[in-house]
Amino acid sequence: xxxxxxxxxxxxxxxxxxxxxxxxxxxxxxxxxxxxxxxxxxxxxxxxxxxxxxxxxxxxxxxxxxxxxxxxxxxxxxxxxxxxxxxxxxxxxxxxxxxxxxxxxxxxxxxxxxx
Amino acid sequence: xxxxxxxxxxxxxxxxxxxxxxxxxxxxxxxxxxxxxxxxxxxxxxxxxxxxxxxxxxxxxxxxxxxxxxxxxxxxxxxxxxxxxxxxxxxxxxxxxxxxxxxxxxxxxxxxxxx
Numbered sequence: 420x421x422x423x424x425x426x427x428x429x430x431x432x433x434x435x436x437x438x439x440x441x442x443x444x445x446x447x448x449x450x451x452x453x454x455x456x457x458x459x460x461x462x463x464x465x466x467x468x469x470x471x472x473x474x475x476x477x478x479x480x481x482x483x484x485x486x487x488x489x490x491x492x493x494x495x496x497x498x499x500x501x502x503x504x505x506x507x508x509x510x511x512x513x514x515x516x517x518x519x520x521x522x523x524x525x526x527x528x529x530x531x532x533x534x
Numbered sequence: 535x536x537x538x539x540x541x542x543x544x545x546x547x548x549x550x551x552x553x554x555x556x557x558x559x560x561x562x563x564x565x566x567x568x569x570x571x572x573x574x575x576x577x578x579x580x581x582x583x584x585x586x587x588x589x590x591x592x593x594x595x596x597x598x599x600x601x602x603x604x605x606x607x608x609x610x611x612x613x614x615x616x617x618x619x620x621x622x623x624x625x626x627x628x629x630x631x632x633x634x635x636x637x638x639x640x641x642x643x644x645x646x647x648x649x
Contacts, residue, residue: 423577452636459543461624461641462578477635509577513636522568523637525577 421445425510425526432500432533440495440529442510450513451493452523453477453485455506462509468493500533507531536561538625540640548648553597553612555643557625560606565627567608568637569599572622581623584608586630595619620647 426441444451449470454462464477468487482504484496493512497504507530511523541556559565566585570578582593589601595618599610608625622644626637 450636454639459641462639464635467635475635511578511636522570522580522583523578525579527577528575 423510423512423524423526425508425529427529428527429530430532432497432531434500434502434533436500437496437498438500438531440497440508440510440531442493442495442526443491444493444510444512444524445491446512446514446524447490448512448514448524449490450515451487452511452513453483453493453495454509454511455479456509456528457506465495465508497531502533505531505533536565536627536629536638538567538627538638538640540623540625540643542643543641544644544646546646546648547615549617550614553610553615553619553645555610555623555625555645557599557608557610557640558606559608559625559627561627561629564601564603564630566630567599567601568626568628569593569597569608569610570624570626570639571595572624572642574621578624581610615645615647617647617649620645 423444452467453465463479466485468474510526537560539558568583569581572578582591584601592598597612624642625640
């Protein structure tokens with residue numbers, strides 16, 4: 420049981436480049452989330468999805484895009500990388516938006532540096 | 535809107551001493567509350583959760599937390615600190631019954647264990 424898998428683990432981008440952070444879960448969870456983590460700031464929600472074909476913005480969506488074509492996959496796209504997007508990105512999933520109190524399952528993270 | 539406040543970005547205790555990490559929430563009704571732990575270069579792992587059952591909740595690795603409605607608090611404790619407890623700890627909140635945009639995280643507390 421792999422849980423939530425994120426790739427790549429590390430990446431260095433140049434300003435203006437684009438990339439996709441991949442996230443896959445094998446638990447048949449309906450809800451998926453993308454967070455960014457910056458030192459001393461906790462986790463900020465970028466985008467979330469409540470099921471295939473449905474996505475919505477979180478607290479810090481600017482500069483990012485997402486899609487959810489299947490239950491398993493929830494990729495995060497950076498179109499024009501900026502230094503402000505240097506961060507650690509976490510993908511998470513839950514079965515029922517934690518309405519059942521089960522909490523999230525997190526991936527191991529992607530550390531992105533934009534230079 | 536709900537929120538959590540973690541008092542102290544860094545907490546240092548001696549090995550064998552009591553660990554106390556503070557979390558206060560802001561919500562119009564008692565929410566669900568979670569504590570997560572993050573070890574260096576890893577994702578977040580669920581320590582324990584409060585979902586309106588017992589107010590004293592026991593988690594993994596000897597940690598426990600008590601929900602106090604009168605104080606709007608959910609402080610995390612461990613009677614005797616171990617070197618392996620050194621990590622970042624996050625308190626998180628969601629309305630009871632869940633919410634589409636998921637958990638709101640505190641800024642985290644870095645726990646340092648002195649030998």
